[in-house]
Amino acid sequence: GQNIDQPTEMTATEGAIVQINCTYQTSGFNGLFWYQQHAGEAPTFLSYNVLDGLEEKGRFSSFLSRSKGYSYLLLKELQMKDSASYLCAVSLSYNTDKLIFGTGTRLQVFP
Amino acid sequence: GAGVSQSPSNKVTEKGKDVELRCDPISGHTALYWYRQSLGQGLEFLIYFQGNSAPDKSGLPSDRFSAERTGGSVSTLTIQRTQQEDSAVYLCASSFAGTPNTEAFFGQGTRLTVV
Numbered sequence: 001g002q003n004i005d006q007p008t009e010m011t012a013t014e015g016a017i018v019q020i021n022c023t024y025q026t027s028g029f030n031g032l033f034w035y036q037q038h039a040g041e042a043p044t045f046l047s048y049n050v051l052d053g054l055e056e057k058g059r060f061s062s063f064l065s066r067s068k069g070y071s072y073l074l075l076k077e078l079q080m081k082d083s084a085s086y087l088c089a090v091s092l093s094y095n096t097d098k099l100i101f102g103t104g105t106r107l108q109v110f111p
Numbered sequence: 112g113a114g115v116s117q118s119p120s121n122k123v124t125e126k127g128k129d130v131e132l133r134c135d136p137i138s139g140h141t142a143l144y145w146y147r148q149s150l151g152q153g154l155e156f157l158i159y160f161q162g163n164s165a166p167d168k169s170g171l172p173s174d175r176f177s178a179e180r181t182g183g184s185v186s187t188l189t190i191q192r193t194q195q196e197d198s199a200v201y202l203c204a205s206s207f208a209g210t211p212n213t214e215a216f217f218g219q220g221t222r223l224t225v226v
Contacts, residue, residue, distance in 0.1 A: 041219070044217070089154075101153050102153055
């Protein structure tokens with residue numbers, strides 16, 4: 001089966017840095033995605049990693065280690081609007097693009 | 112439209128009735144996904160389409176669930192003889208398949224309540 005694990009909940013303070021981890025054990029791998037989902041809304045794309053290393057996009061960065069089956073999403077200079085669920089998803093193969101999601105990490109940012 | 116469109120946005124149905132949920136993907140997107148999300152939970156994969164064919168139906172919870180896609184575009188998810196445990200938000204997403212960095216774009220979902 002496919003296994004994607006994330007912490008269920010995290011809290012942080014406005015202006016701080018938070019790291020959300022994701023570990024995966026899947027039958028295939030064609031990249032790892034991070035999505036943000038505000039309560040009652042659809043998920044929106046944040047980042048994509050297919051090679052090992054760090055991808056930086058403004059306040060958000062995502063890291064991948066394929067040999068360890070591990071990724072993290074780093075959020076800097078946290079803002080109240082960053083309170084949301086963060087979903088890690090693995091694309092299983094090049095041809096099918098099947099996306100399997102973890103259960104998500106609910107992040108609460110406090111003033 | 113420019114995004115993924117789902118209808119209806121909300122559906123309340125009586126237990127035992129059949130429901131149809133519709134998804135209009137972004138024009139030109141060949142891959143289409145259906146997911147189910149229960150309150151406070153992650154996304155549960157239901158089915159995936161590549162064009163009009165469904166290479167992976169492994170996530171459909173039971174034979175009461177079926178889906179089709181026509182013209183490589185619109186998809187319909189049908190739930191027969193609905194049960195209360197079917198209550199959830201049903202999300203549809205689409206993407207360009209077969210190329211790297213193909214992010215999936217989600218619709219706003221259909222909130223299904225079975226009473």
